[in-house]
Amino acid sequence: MDVGYWFVFLSAAVLLTLSPGPDLIYILSRTITQGKKIGFASSLGVCSGALFHVVAAALGLSAILATSAMAFTVVKYVGAAYLIYLGYKALRSAGESFDTESSGEKNVSFWDAFKQGVLIDVLNPKVAVFFMAFLPQFVRPNEGSVTVQLIVLGVIVIVVGLTIEFLFVLLADKATRFLRNSRRFCAWLDRALGTILVGLGVRLALMEKP
Known part of the structure; x- marks a missing residue:
């Protein structure tokens, strides 16, 4: 076990x-x-979407996005359109997505939110390019299969990210839970969410190929 190697990798x-x-x-x-x-x-x-990119990077598929301007552009605009669509839906809801009594069926389910997260990451070509640029720096050819190393390193990055994101989720939920009981504040939250999603979509659409 190379302590220095893992310290640098995990810190990054x-x-x-x-x-x-x-x-x-x-x-x-x-x-x-x-x-x-x-x-x-x-x-x-x-x-989970990031895991898709890790496997793709390990198998060399991400090289297509890294080298093909056409493939990069197509994926980028599809992802941007999806984000803007989600933002448009949030802007139209005006707080209704929080009204569990009158519109419970409109609430986003766990599975729907999961699928949206997967699509948002899979349709972001910058994630594929990131893993292709980041992971190979920590591959040690004399330690076995490069493909296996890339997948293992990628999974570790994802697990680290998931752990930290869960902590952020708990903190954010606790900080805003009491505010979500206000219908007016819920309407503002929907508008804020819609604006953020549209902004992320526009940001993705304007992103230049690395």
Whole structure:
């Protein structure tokens, strides 16, 4: 066991998770607007989408996004359109998504939130490029299969990220739980969530190919 190697790798993984990127912003916005259950589901979905990119990077599939401008652009715009669509739905709800008595069937379920998180991450080509750039730096050719190492390292990054995101979800839920009982505040939360999602979609659409 190389202590220095793992210290650098895990420190990098922690710092990357703590940085205010689009994934963390999305998860926190979901938690603040709809509670820790949906926050957990969103985090699990985002991390599952990241796992897809880890496997793709290990198998070399992400090289297509890294080298093909057309593939990168198509995935980018599909992901941006999906985020903007989710934002539009939130903007239209005007607090109804929190009214469990009159519109319980409209509430986002755990499974729906999970699927949304998966799609948001899978349709973000920058995540694929990130794993292709980050993980190979820690591969040690003399330690066995490069593919296996890439997958193991990627899973560790995801587990670290999931742990930290869950802590953020718990803190965000506790800080805003009492405010969600106000219908007026719920309407404001829906508008804020919609604005954030649309903003993330526009940000993704304007992103240049790394």
